[in-house]
Amino acid sequence: MKMKLIDLTLLSLFLLVCSLTSQAQKVSNPIIHADVPDLSMIRVGDTYYMSSTTMHMSPGLPIMKSKDLVYWHLVSYAYDVLDDVDALNLNNGKNAYGQGSWASSLRYHNNTYYVSTFSSTTGKTYIYSTQNIEKGPWKKSSFKPSLHDHSLFFDDDGRVYMVYGGGKLRLAELNKDLSGIKAGTTDQVIIENAASPTGATAGLPAEGSQLFKIKGKYYLFNISWPAGGMRTVIIHRADKITGPYEGRVAFQDKGVAQGGLISTPKGEWFAYLFRDFGAVGRIPYFVPVKWENEWPVLGIDRKVPETLDLPASNHAVSGIVASDEFNRGKNDPSLPLAWQWNHNPDDRFWSLKQHNGYLRLLTGRVDTSILSARNTLTQRAFGPESSAITSIDIADMKDGDRAGLLLLQKKYGWVGIKVDAGSKSIVMINASSGVPEEVKSVPVSQKKVYLKADCDFNDRTDKAYFYYSLDGTTWERIGSSLQMSYTLPHFMGYRFGLFNYATKIAGGYVDFDFFRVSDKITALK
Template identity: 70%
Template structure:
């Protein structure tokens, strides 16, 4: 046999093997990775309407808030809106008079579809109220709001088949209260009732995080209540209670203890499959969503594969988080476009008189209107999520209109934040890296800047829980120079969210200066790769 013939045989075999692999890939083999979203999307609530899934999440002190996401396949999600622009205008939500609401604001939401209306609900220590938002068009709005006292902790809105409407809420001891049929307030004459005296019992009654995060579902006439508990010395645990009547009696069991993946609920697909949507604490990137297959046995939802969270799912492949949940922005706007795409959220309520994308075409302008003593108390820091396993954010800053005492640049926002930017002092500009890794801000390095513009970049490495960032600058956008020191990015409870990229400008001495940002670009690779 000639060499040419042998090559042809091997080529044919290779093509056949490749064809076989392609057939296997399209025949339903697991292709979607867990986590389905490698970014901070905690406290999810999810519904399916027809063939479309919608999800809400927690963004606490950010504005706008209560984000709404959409998917056709449970894996690839895109932001479609927010339930509110402003939760409340109290000083703490607006960074006024030395007050802030880091780690608070709006917490775990509930999402429902009932009689042609979409309901997104939340509660807030910051306002002391329970907030109910409704719309007929979940993707375009507008949303209407009603709110009432008290602030019902981790509540689950539930519309029963008999036309009655409830909130289930609490921690450890779970309670139920009846609302008006349209969920506009507490039903007159009703009283709050204990639903389950100690919902933590199935995972042990010892000290730890009491059962909370209620989400209630009704499947084939039975009620199923999902909660999370965290036994001391153990891990985040999924607990499910079930009952034939909403008032009980309830029986409970541990439904999942693996990798700390917990807190969420049930979702079904048009073809009859079931999943539990849950999340996992994952260091500096935040709390990241997982899907876990569900099978029904003896009237119970059984989570996982042999009690474990699978690494892959029989769902369509992920196309990545860009541009659905994070995205670059050149700050150029066509007529009729929103001033800011949905990927952006402000750190607390902004002062809308002090920013613009129109005063200089193709630029975000951040102006100073007061003096501040710290980055975390400064208004109008514009943020979006970091993503894993790695991501980079970069910008081109025009610092020519900074005034003495101004500091503008690129941030990684959390309690132990890091900054790279331009400081203006005595008429001179310097590129400065600041680290708050110790809990307090320290200027680590300063480099004189002999020009008005500078390129800034932050690289984030979340691989294997490394949770480390480094900052870089460039004078020409081509050659990058590290500055300062690596930033460790721990997840801290005071801020209660994953690290976020931010564009900032604040004054420490006088007002009236401004910074112009030419663009913000996000990448899922970091420098040198």
């Protein structure tokens, strides 16, 4: 009898340990603690794909892949260059900050992948298609006008539509080849005021359309932001694509909103949404979904759960960022997918071949500000903490040049080298006030320096700290902390950036030896 009791006790302890282990291995919200807004998602078999917004970055319209809805890694971009115009090229005093391409719509139809977007910069709607979403090539088509926050939709009868607009939502039928709005048709209003279920008369009208057809019914997801309230998920449903649509407030918690539905091969349902979370940007959340009376019911007791019944990832850092030693083999891609240029690059003035194992950034013109300089190479900063370190050879900078490690947003900060009157200095620039200020300057005479930036996004602390080293081992903090701030003119979370620009004469260059990113910051505050 004692042996049975011992056996039962051991079994109970074993089950308790398994239960605790299982709970510990559940994934926490947010799924990605980085700027991945305007999610659109599909599942093909047991593989998930997701697109997102990167606006003025190039290449653009990123495609991410996952097998478990938890660990996502970049596999492709739909385009290298959205269009060749001054605003996207940072030419003639123009820029596309906060613009470029916005919310995308990712679809899979008849063995072909489609992803569409729109741009207020060019006034166009763009549709990209491929039969190999991971390797391409992507076929591009575009047309006017720019259909705001549209949802591309292939119906069962072979017709193709876009639902779009803000507040007043419209339906436009497209040509079968997706080359434009079908001739002889006019778009129609399908919902006069999509925000009406909130009862609000002011605030952000309903936008961010994502349309799904599930068991014969049409479900349209939108976001609204009632004045004095929070970002809200609104769902309308109808038996016909043209309506009439019945709407309801579907979710209000923590401002987590805008997205759509995804199902697992096991028949589980989730809503993918995002949350404005300060300087790190707009970060993705998942909430479980149950179906009641043919309506999707979001959340646990209509709240965002802290953990999800999904397996935790073994990856400490998301697959959308990457360290880079700048060594390239014969068959290696030029740049890992984690990198994006700030606006379209000028390929004449950067190289990974001129100095093997280094990224060379050359100055091709004179600029007055780092925000107008071309060929700034960026990656997302991420939370709750992130750090980036680089080494830079400064021997061939010219008078007036500026080069270094940047945290990019309108209220930016950087640590780097400036050359004035033939003398080089390590400087820290802080633009958190809206006006760049040189906070600290340290003379330097050696050829190589090391630079570091730490980001603390814990609980929206949103502070960054900058450092330099002369040997790569002993670090000195320089300047003041940067109070990071998410601003609408840039509409993007902070990014690490490597840069070099001229203020007096073009022709200088710097060589970056490596870029190493980490999810831990130092205590040298």
